[in-house]
Amino acid sequence: MIKVKQLAHVCIFAHDLEATRSFYRDALGMDTQFNFLRDGTVFGFYLNCGGRSHVEVFQKDEARYGDLNQINHFCLEVENIDAAIAHIRANGIDVTAKKHACDDTWQAWIRDPNGVKIELFEYTEKSAQFAGGDRIADW
Numbered sequence: 299m300i301k302v303k304q305l306a307h308v309c310i311f312a313h314d315l316e317a318t319r320s321f322y323r324d325a326l327g328m329d330t331q332f333n334f335l336r337d338g339t340v341f342g343f344y345l346n347c348g349g350r351s352h353v354e355v356f357q358k359d360e361a362r363y364g365d366l367n368q369i370n371h372f373c374l375e376v377e378n379i380d381a382a383i384a385h386i387r388a389n390g391i392d393v394t395a396k397k398h399a400c401d402d403t404w405q406a407w408i409r410d411p412n413g414v415k416i417e418l419f420e421y422t423e424k425s426a427q428f429a430g431g432d433r434i435a436d437w
Contacts, residue, residue, distance in 0.1 A: 300382045306373040310356075313357075315342075322353065330345060331344040335432050335433070344427060372417070392408065394408075403420065
């Protein structure tokens, strides 16, 4: 049986990365936990929401508000990703293999019946969400 511990993060796209960082920091008091780097440039970051919850933000120049597709995906922290994958597969739902991500977490992906992407996360002792430190994106 799968056991969801909490919502780990919500991912949003931003057409102005630094204005978005400033808004969440200044208006909502959410500090940057770590940045995502590609070719030496920051293209995203994690914001700390308290405890083990975060907002993940990525640069997407064409991102604009609309009635559809407001959130890229949401992520659920699971207690045991291998057990979660087995449970999901046993229910006839497609799920990716687990992958060790650049932020030192284990992840797998599914979609709900509406096509909403859901990321499953299992943190490790080295996870950037708690250890901090910028990470080089590997995707």
